[in-house]
Amino acid sequence: MSPQEMIEKVLDLSTADDVVVIVDEGSSANLRFAGNTLTTNGVSRSSQLTVISIVGRGVGVVSRAAVRPEQLADIVAAADHAAEDAQPSEDARPLVEGGRSSDWDAPADPTSIGVFGEFAPALGRAFATAEAGGRKLYGFAEHIVTTTFLGTSTGTRLRHTQPTGRLELNAKSPDMKRSAWTGVATRDFTDVDVAALDASLAQRLEWAKKRIDLPAGRYETLLPPSAVSDLMIYLYWKAGARDALEGRTVFSSPGGGTRVGEALSELPINLSAVPAAPGIECAPFVVAHASSRQSSVFDNGLPLEPTDWIAGGRLTNLLQTRYSAELTGLSVTPEIDNLVMTGPEGGRSLEEMIASTERGLLLTCLWYIREVDPQTLLLTGLTRDGVYLVENGEVVGEVNNFRFNESPVDLLRRLSEVGASEQTLPREWNDYFTRAIMPPVRVPDFNMSTVSQAS
């Protein structure tokens, strides 16, 4: 039974007032490597049916994997029964009306181990180059394709295919004392140049041959796009309108309400989400498998438009469902699965920013980022895989790692430079979020709280 047939059958079987049906057909392939050799690898398939029954204002959600046709009636009955039994949902709204994708009838798009057809041999050659150059390569390559079919009792028939590829490449010296990282996001691995990435890591390991120990303190610091993305993604996750309205986030106004409209930065920074942004395309409609504080099953199928979260340095929108938008009196701006940050026109490249630095630190990436204080959105975490000292426009050596304590919201206020944006792979959050375009930034006084001995 095809996903489309399954959806129609579920809609026929349900006795609920309204029904939302989501089928996610997934496939993945991955290669993992360590010390210039492959370690684990594999391929897998998945198929998930989610039935969201609505009776009155009650909702029942049942989701099952690998569903066989003879199981459909039981699954639908379970969802219908759960909806009849449920408390009224406060986010209940009429379902979105209609909408049909032009390719609705097409089958799901799978991936396979073949996606690495050119990449895997290139990786093998990179292993040989690294071995000859006294480096060891560690990392992970993954390609996932998920095709989501969304059908509702109000006639919606929408479909989206999301390819998600990522490569993390980590080079280390044989004694593991020097380490460098890079990563790329890709839709199909045809644009991944492993040799060039390995060469950039080789240069960083060369930089690291001179070791400079620095104490904890506040330093002028250049954060590359990957590090910026990890901080901005955390900010984005915490930008829920309802939580802000209830006074429980950094985006709550001390006098009540939200901080929407308030200037967060003197620089004209923009933070936005654009479903059709080239290279980071994502679903152009809401897909919500369950309601939460930042999503609503009733919003399934709602079109997603380009949305500014911060525009010209000012907080413009927060993550909204239709329900929370009514509470806050603000626009309906649901979460979107990509993030773009830009600064003033003419921003410089990271290399140009290094060249104009008198004395400062250059980070590679951040790791183990966790919230310390939700009131200020103070985060802690560590530097990883290369912190370099820049003096008079040049990298002069590698510095020890640090633990930082910083709030990304406060960082926006203190930025002294925002460079040219480019597509990047977040380091810590790339399990969940890969679609980001971010700039490098300069912070005059980044808080390195303590030294980390890790290398």
Place this chain on the structure above:
Amino acid sequence: MRQIDSDFLALPLRQLADAALQRARDLGAEHADFRLERVRAETLRLSDASLEGSIDADDLGYAVRVVKNGTWGFAAGIELTPEAAVKVAEQAVEVAVISAAVNREPIELAPEPVHSDVTWVSSYEIDPFDVPMRDKVALLADWSGGLLRDARVNHVQASLMQVKEQKFYADTAGTSTTQQRVRVHPELEAMKVQDGRFESMRTLAPPVGRGYEYLTGPTWDFPGELARIPEHLQEKFGAPSVEAGRYDLVVDPSNLWLTIHESVGHATELDRALGYEAAYAGTSFATFDRLGTLAYGSPAMNVVGDRTTEHGLSTIGYDDEGVATREFDIVSGGVLVGYQLDRRMALLKGMGASNGCAFADSPGHMPIQRMANVSLRPAPDGPSTEELISGVDRGIYVVGDKSWSIDMQRYNFQFTAQRFYRIENGRLAGQLRDVAYQATTTDFWRSMEAVGGPQTYVLGGAFNCGKGQPGQVAPVSHGCPSALFRDVRILNTVQESGS
């Protein structure tokens, strides 16, 4: 003892396994294993006593893992027919053959006795999936409502996570295991919002390998804990901000379990120590060459790994490589003496047999070395928590976990808590705000002067510990007593934020 659900046993477990394993043999695999599993997970969330969202989901499928030409091959499928299982086996072999071209380390596995046709079920009374959702929602709403009726509380978030995991495993050596376990995690958090500030206070009840009886029975005093939350919250809201500096700490088990998890549990995974997690989760300062000599902590530190602890979240009879689980020493008298192992890691470093730490969180994922229940032993005749506090002139008592972070070699960590209490002259002197403790792993554990007795011991834990690529989550428990640490660095988090 409960039985494995009949609907799981009715699936064509052996048919699929036989078909897949035979095909792998025919294609020349040196080793093959088959794992069919169903993981059912239900999550409820309430906001201010109203149901915010719920989902009842499962994951069902099977995996074939082979060693062919000394290389792993892994494939996972979802169609429950012998023909499909054969194809998945062929895919796994194909992946191994393709991958062998870039593999330089032949895969070999430590020997394990054959465990033929064995079953295991965890210890629980009430299957949480047998309880109607309306009853669960009603209980959480009742608990939330009780908190909301207190004027000191403005908002309450409540959640309940429940998982039932069923696994069938078979391999070409002849082992076959069928297992079932359940786990639950109820959590409530109260929040006070006033004058542009907010604070929260969460329940300390840990996630457990028990059934629904955990919420309604005598194991944990939920009514008592909930009744105390408004007072704790009010006191925290009005507490003075901590003066940064160095303090002696008495750490409650409700906080210490997480410090153990991060600084001992992950640091003593042999795959990490050997570099197989280097690009992602990281490596470990506890390198293999330091086994038997590394002074991890003070002589009071004795840590064991154990996948047989009753009600532990990592507890199971046989791991995902068909290895019978057991207890083993990790730190004895403060010295590193052991690692957590899977079959490959055990053989790679001549450790003899695996100690049963292979786990995959889904039928679509390959098993990796995951954490046993890693626990700090209490002192047999050790002191109470009050007695530990009485030995501190100027210090802080740390209760409940909150924020956590540690570097990729498990040296530098920073933790916060639900509650911090000032200790003055051996007595508690009210709560403090804005506190975080920060240390290096070995400095911290070497500063542990005393551990409490068995009467202070609590089995804490986590539902969703992350590791590996592709990312996997694993449940794990950590038991520990209260413990006294001398001269630990305390930060003021408001000062850290520059506010």
